[in-house]
Amino acid sequence: MSYRKPHIEDQLKILLTQEEIEEKVAELGKIISHDYAGKELIIVGVLRGSVYFLVDLSRKMHIPFTVDFISISHYSEQTDSAGVVRITKDLDLSITGRHILIVEDIVDTGLSLGYLLRNLKTRNPADLKVCTLLNVEARRIVEVPVDYKGFDLPNIFVVGYGLDYNEKYRNLQFIAEYSQP
Amino acid sequence: MGIITISREFGSGGETIARFLAEKTHFLLVNKEIIIQGLAEHGIKKTKERLEDLVGGEEEDPDGRYYIEAMHDYIYDLAIRNDLIILGRGGSILFHDYPPALHVKLIAQFTFRVQRAMKLYDLKSKTAIKLIKEQDRDKRQYYREVFNVNWTNLRSYDLVLNTEKTDLEDAADIIANAYRIHAEPREIKNGPRGVDIEDRLFISPADAEADQFMHPSEEEFAHMLDFYRIRWEYEPKTFLLEWDSEGNVIEAFSPDYYLPDQDLYIELTTQKPKQAWRKNRKIRRMADLYPDINIRLIDKKGFESLLRKHSIDHDEGEES
Known part of the structure; x- marks a missing residue:
């Protein structure tokens, strides 16, 4: 296997700088802290992309809260026809009667988030809200409520700050548009 | 039998x-x-x-x-x-x-x-x-x-x-x-008339597959909807778009999917933007004539990005 040095500049166009993201995350942290003051809040991170955002966001919050994670299987072309989405890592905590904030890195089609909301709703939380760093309305297939959002993006493919392409680029501190070389 | x-x-x-x-x-x-x-x-x-x-x-x-x-x-x-x-x-x-x-x-x-x-x-x-x-x-x-x-x-x-x-x-x-x-077939011929077997075209399975009633990308999309348990219907309705002076319909449009729970029509196109203008025009015309109908076009780029996010080597990827 030959090692090829990534020509990052060739494929990535920076859309949101580290500073812009930091500023927005701080702002969201403040608003959420205000809205959930005095409430028993569980922040639910959707693995894996949201981890980077969740960590930074939680550090900008000044109210007590609990963190939990959930992961669901995603559609692939190899999934056989009877295949349906399943939870690959469930929440460790019971969410019944608690205030739940789902944290996503990006909401685009709404397919998996829609499934997640339907699933979590059956567990009767006190309320269920969604916070996403990136929102791509142009790709929406299933309407999902987005209560807190960082940035609206057009119909493009992005990487960085938790978002990957074949597991690459997650650790970039900025968000960039990815185009195939 | x-x-x-x-x-x-x-x-x-x-x-x-x-x-x-x-x-x-x-x-x-x-x-x-x-x-x-x-x-x-x-x-x-x-x-x-x-x-x-x-x-x-x-x-x-x-x-x-x-x-x-x-x-x-x-x-x-x-x-x-x-x-x-x-x-x-x-x-x-x-x-x-x-x-x-x-x-x-x-x-x-x-x-x-x-x-x-x-x-x-x-x-x-x-x-x-x-x-x-x-x-x-x-x-x-x-x-x-x-x-x-x-x-x-x-x-x-x-x-x-x-x-x-x-x-x-x-x-x-x-x-x-x-x-x-x-x-009771008539005499069975070895191949198409005037064509030697050696000259027969080789058609790749992928190309043959593309020539179907339901486009493979449409089928793929249907699988995806099933996966997320989204109810869908395939081309359930035709919208009339244009009539001639005698009232005969000269243009109509049947969006690929209807999602009843979302009350949303979806048209899928894998054509390049330059070739998709006809479809785009139809969708614009539909929006004019039927303002209450929700329709969304998923273009080539959008569909590829959908599949890329859901690709095999990326099946734990982030998508919402």
Whole structure:
């Protein structure tokens, strides 16, 4: 296997700088802290992309809260026809009667988030809200409520700050548009 | 054994046509009643009223599977001693590998099928529409669950007959004649006339696949919706877009999907932006004429990004 040095500049166009993201995350942290003051809040991170955002966001919050994670299987072309989405890592905590904030890195089609909301709703939380760093309305297939959002993006493919392409680029501190070389 | 299989869209007159055909050919008509009766004689009873309900549930129903397998065996048994007309029951797939069989599909436009169902069962239009959509959906699911095939793929059939403009008895005559020609072929040629075998085109499976009633990307998208348990209908409605001075429709548009829970139409295009202008124009025209209808175009880029996010080597990727 030959090692090829990534020509990052060739494929990535920076859309949101580290500073812009930091500023927005701080702002969201403040608003959420205000809205959930005095409430028993569980922040639910959707693995894996949201981890980077969740960590930074939680550090900008000044109210007590609990963190939990959930992961669901995603559609692939190899999934056989009877295949349906399943939870690959469930929440460790019971969410019944608690205030739940789902944290996503990006909401685009709404397919998996829609499934997640339907699933979590059956567990009767006190309320269920969604916070996403990136929102791509142009790709929406299933309407999902987005209560807190960082940035609206057009119909493009992005990487960085938790978002990957074949597991690459997650650790970039900025968000960039990815185009195939 | 002579075999004619008839698959039909609900409301396209299949039962009547099959009865006429049985009279004309003296083949044994295998329909729902015959099978229920035949299997009952072997002590096998159906646990649910409709065949589709046997596989439709959230959980695997072993009794349902057993019934379906028994039904397939029973049909194969009948075929050994009889000439058969098999109405529905996945007959075209059961006898897919039996070349002498003639596989017929009866189709008709949605509105026509609604009208026929209204007349036949004395239904209000709303009820008839609901009934037909349910039937289509269940049938699609049945074919996928039991045979893992797409029942809307018209290329699996030898003869596709639109029953809108044909008298039902005439339709039976057409099928009977088609069977006669099919079963007694003229001299079989080695290949297309004037073409040496060596010169025959090689067509890659991917290209052949692309030439189907339902585009592979559309099928892929349908799989994806199923995966996330989103209900969908394939091309359920045609919107009229343009009329000439005499009021004749000259342009119409049938979006690929309707998602009833989202009340959203979706049109999928894998054409390059430059070639997609016609489609874009139709969608704009639709938005003008039908402002209350929600429609979304998923273009080549959007679809590729959807698949890329869901690609095999990325199946734990982030997507919402």
